Amino acid sequence: MAFIELPIIYKSLKCVAFSLRTLREKIKKVSEQQLFKVTIDNITIEVPAGTTILNAARQIGGEVAPPAMCYYSKLQGSGGKCRTCLVEVSRGSEKDPRPMPKLVASCRTTVMDGMEVKNITSPKVIDARAGIVEFLLLNHPLDCPICDQAGECHLQDLSYEHGKEGTRYEFQKRVFKKHDLGPYIQLHMTRCILCYRCVFTADQLTDKREHGVLDRGDHSEIATFIEKNLDHDFIGNVIDVCPVGALTDKTFRFKNRVWFTKPVDAHRDCPTCSGQVQLWMRGDEVFRVTARKDEWGEVKDTTDGKPGWICNTCRFEKKHINDWVIEGPSKVNRHSVIAQGHYIGLQKPEEIMPKVMHGRAPKLLMDIHSVSEVNRTNIELSLIDGPATSKTFNHSEKTNA
Amino acid sequence: MQTLKSSPPSGDRGMQALTNRSKILERKPMTFLESIYLWNILKGMMITFSHIFKKQPTIHYPEQTRPFSPVFRGLHVLNRDEEGRERCTACGLCAVACPAEAITMEAAERLPGEENLYREEKYAARYEINMLRCIFCGLCEEACPKDAIYLSETFTPASFTRESFIYGKKDLLIPDPVTKPAEFAAAKGIKN
Numbered sequence: 054m055a056f057i058e059l060p061i062i063y064k065s066l067k068c069v070a071f072s073l074r075t076l077r078e079k080i081k082k083v084s085e086q087q088l089f090k091v092t093i094d095n096i097t098i099e100v101p102a103g104t105t106i107l108n109a110a111r112q113i114g115g116e117v118a119p120p121a122m123c124y125y126s127k128l129q130g131s132g133g134k135c136r137t138c139l140v141e142v143s144r145g146s147e148k149d150p151r152p153m154p155k156l157v158a159s160c161r162t163t164v165m166d167g168m169e170v171k172n173i174t175s176p177k178v179i180d181a182r183a184g185i186v187e188f189l190l191l192n193h194p195l196d197c198p199i200c201d202q203a204g205e206c207h208l209q210d211l212s213y214e215h216g217k218e219g220t221r222y223e224f225q226k227r228v229f230k231k232h233d234l235g236p237y238i239q240l241h242m243t244r245c246i247l248c249y250r251c252v253f254t255a256d257q258l259t260d261k262r263e264h265g266v267l268d269r270g271d272h273s274e275i276a277t278f279i280e281k282n283l284d285h286d287f288i289g290n291v292i293d294v295c296p297v298g299a300l301t302d303k304t305f306r307f308k309n310r311v312w313f314t315k316p317v318d319a320h321r322d323c324p325t326c327s328g329q330v331q332l333w334m335r336g337d338e339v340f341r342v343t344a345r346k347d348e349w350g351e352v353k354d355t356t357d358g359k360p361g362w363i364c365n366t367c368r369f370e371k372k373h374i375n376d377w378v379i380e381g382p383s384k385v386n387r388h389s390v391i392a393q394g395h396y397i398g399l400q401k402p403e404e405i406m407p408k409v410m411h412g413r414a415p416k417l418l419m420d421i422h423s424v425s426e427v428n429r430t431n432i433e434l435s436l437i438d439g440p441a442t443s444k445t446f447n448h449s450e451k452t453n454a
Numbered sequence: 455m456q457t458l459k460s461s462p463p464s465g466d467r468g469m470q471a472l473t474n475r476s477k478i479l480e481r482k483p484m485t486f487l488e489s490i491y492l493w494n495i496l497k498g499m500m501i502t503f504s505h506i507f508k509k510q511p512t513i514h515y516p517e518q519t520r521p522f523s524p525v526f527r528g529l530h531v532l533n534r535d536e537e538g539r540e541r542c543t544a545c546g547l548c549a550v551a552c553p554a555e556a557i558t559m560e561a562a563e564r565l566p567g568e569e570n571l572y573r574e575e576k577y578a579a580r581y582e583i584n585m586l587r588c589i590f591c592g593l594c595e596e597a598c599p600k601d602a603i604y605l606s607e608t609f610t611p612a613s614f615t616r617e618s619f620i621y622g623k624k625d626l627l628i629p630d631p632v633t634k635p636a637e638f639a640a641a642k643g644i645k646n
């Protein structure tokens with residue numbers, strides 16, 4: 054027996070040795086990998102060959118990084134659709150110093166050694182980007198007052214940054230037939246900018262993709278194929294990747310404005326996902342659950358380094374404060390409207406009334422909750438399934454009386 | 455008899471006159487004619503009687519009202535459009551703009567069949583302004599993207615109870631110009 058097996062053992066040993074050698078070579082290659090010197094907005098940085106201009110600029114950070122509406126570092130193949138990341142290449146490379154004739158999409162263009170890139174230092178880029186924002190808004194209904202994404206919408210930020218929040222379009226805007234994407238996700242096709250992020254998410258995170266882009270040109274739309282609900286555990290992440298308000302959380306729909314809710318980091322033991330989320334709360338009520346976001350507005354990596362996609366159970370079903378372990382208030386960029394009212398380290402002022410009144414309660418004090426119609430305890434907005442309607446309010450009025 | 459000027463306590467610099475227009479007070483004892491006050495009373499009466507022939511500055515409110523400045527900022531109204539639909543879409547911009555945090559609201563989704571009531575897909579099911587907090591700055595009016603809230607040219611009426619200063623939608627909404635044209639016209643008339 055042993056006699057027969059010897060050559061096999063020998064062969065497999067050789068095999069292991071060979072693979073070890075190739076591995077070593079690969080590691081050597083990576084460490085010797087060429088670093089390209091690239092100058093973006095007069096800041097020079099060295100990045101490995103194959104890095105895109107956008108990612109190199111993100112390594113520098115701040116305003117140098119071009120805005121990206123379709124590129125998403127956690128989704129393979131994303132980018133190249135929206136053109137907001139256009140930059141000017143004023144020097145092609147060390148070997149060929151001619152500038153590139155047109156502005157290039159930085160999320161899809163890799164750096165060359167000695168390349169010089171202009172982003173915010175180029176008036177051409179700023180102008181082109183303003184034009185692109187106008188095109189993105191061409192068919193957009195501009196319904197931010199209604200939209201749940203307002204306040205954390207990249208398109209809103211982009212348009213205000215370029216002074217293009219209005220419209221010059223005078224024709225009938227494109228409209229769509231309403232699509233129902235199930236009980237959790239709300240689709241407003243009119244707001245979609247066709248960035249394909251949700252399609253890539255559905256493709257890469259879930260095993261059966263049931264939604265894609267139909268039709269062409271002006272008529273293209275993200276739609277379910279023949280009214281099938283999207284019922285995969287991770288499909289809720291399309292809400293987080295959507296840069297605009299086209300895909301929003303139906304369980305949060307119209308319940309509050311994001312800037313009145315307070316983001317806190319929290320986690321729970323989840324068998325399906327990492328369970329590391331951000332809760333959007335008012336008082337003790339959990340209005341919305343989302344993944345945590347990094348400075349580029351993308352889903353943040355979890356503590357073990359994997360992208361922090363969260364599952365539908367965490368996102369849509371755990372709306373009770375007892376479901377979560379609260380870690381503390383999330384960091385909010387102070388330029389964001391969400392930072393208003395997001396007080397960190399707030400100390401409640403001492404109740405002085407009983408003290409100065411020698412323990413007696415003041416006679417003329419009015420408890421606002423006994424008068425106010427808003428925030429009645431019999432309507433827990435955060436716990437009802439979909440948006441509140443006249444039924445929610447009228448029904449409770451009857452039970453009140 | 456000392457004059458005030460002769461006796462400032464030395465070192466009390468704070469009591470020194472700020473200008474050189476200060477009068478020196480003299481305290482001579484009154485003469486007999488002065489002490490019966492007859493002349494002074496007569497002088498006072500003359501002033502009083504002369505006012506009878508002057509123009510009255512009093513405005514007899516509520517029969518008369520003062521003319522309001524066109525930029526007067528008074529009690530809020532919630533607007534409707536020409537078809538009588540509520541304009542407010544519960545966007546919360548007035549509430550976030552309000553420096554006194556006087557505004558609260560709760561939004562609801564418009565159901566099919568309610569299109570004649572609400573202009574947009576979302577509307578304010580509850581909308582409340584706490585007039586005790588409001589400082590009538592008008593920032594809510596400025597913030598509103600839907601032309602839904604205006605500060606009118608009326609005062610918030612006085613009241614004995616604090617509860618009556620919490621204005622809800624039924625207090626704020628203007629009468630429907632379609633279903634209640636008479637009330638709408640009346641409301642407009644009072645304001646103009």
Ligand code: SF4
Nearest residue numbers: 245246248249251295
């Ligand atoms: S729905 Fe959102 S994520 Fe999907 S293509 Fe449209 S804008 Fe992009």
Ligand code: SF4
Nearest residue numbers: 552588589591592594
């Ligand atoms: S007038 Fe000023 S203080 Fe009063 S509700 Fe409007 S924003 Fe607030």
Ligand code: SF4
Nearest residue numbers: 542543545546548598
């Ligand atoms: S009154 Fe205007 S600003 Fe305030 S919630 Fe309504 S639409 Fe928005």
Ligand code: FES
Nearest residue numbers: 124133135136160
């Ligand atoms: S981010 Fe580069 S084209 Fe959209």
